[in-house]
Amino acid sequence: MVSEVSKVLMVLVIILLAFSTALACVGTDQAVFADFGAALKSLSQLMLNLDPPVFDLSSQAAAIFLVAFVLVSVIGVLNILIAQLNETYDRLSDLTRGYATLHRAQIAVELESYLSVRYRKTVWDSLHLDEPLEFEGGYKGPSGGIQALEPVSVILHPKYIPDRSIWCKGDASPQLPWPETDNKTVDGVLAGESDNQEA
Structure with a gap:
């Protein structure tokens, strides 16, 4: 100014x-x-x-x-x-809005400092932040978060776009090629899994 x-x-x-x-x-x-x-x-x-x-x-x-x-x-x-x-x-x-969020975070940290260490440890353990998040069945992702599942009403909405992230399981190695993608929809993936279970 x-x-x-x-x-x-x-x-x-x-x-x-x-x-x-x-x-x-x-x-x-x-x-x-x-x-x-x-x-x-x-x-x-x-x-x-x-x-x-x-x-x-x-x-x-x-x-x-x-x-x-x-x-x-x-x-x-x-x-x-x-x-x-x-x-x-x-x-x-x-x-x-950003300044307000920073101010709220500052107040939360200041109020948290008044709590006892034992109570803070209890709250921390109840959040399970040290456990990895589950992205897919059998695939554990990084830790340090709280998982929030999408409601079925959102998934069944006609304008819903499935997750475009491709998760490659296993260890990362420069010698291993990327897996081939087949742009399947959610229904196609579920149908393929049911065929594998029947076989």
Whole structure:
């Protein structure tokens, strides 16, 4: 957020210097635009609304430059600042869910530290996190998780897509080729297993 504000302030300074130079070069006979320093001071007071001087412009070019400066500095650049701050807010609001999750985890860890070691060990043992998860019948996967089975209503849904992961049982060896895949559906695999059992 600080970088966005600094960019807008830099643009405002460039615009202020450019219009001060232009108004000083126009050559009006007023004291407010007599030279570069006076023009810079007058435009700064106008932009910040700090006791702005009274402009009695006899030159049409100076009046055009002054109106253009007011439009660009007050309306244009401030709208750019508002848009940048809004974009920063949107970007940060997308991360609020992650920040909330981290905060909840921090609270959970802090509350867990108040429990006794014996009670924590009982909870740990009840979760069976040291036992490997079963992916298929007879195939044990990695440990450290809690298995959640899909309900039958999800599996029987017409838009259900079976698991595309191919589990290769046995030890991994660079000399052994990958098993050939046969893109069977769940029903085809179950039918093949029933044929093998009948034989």
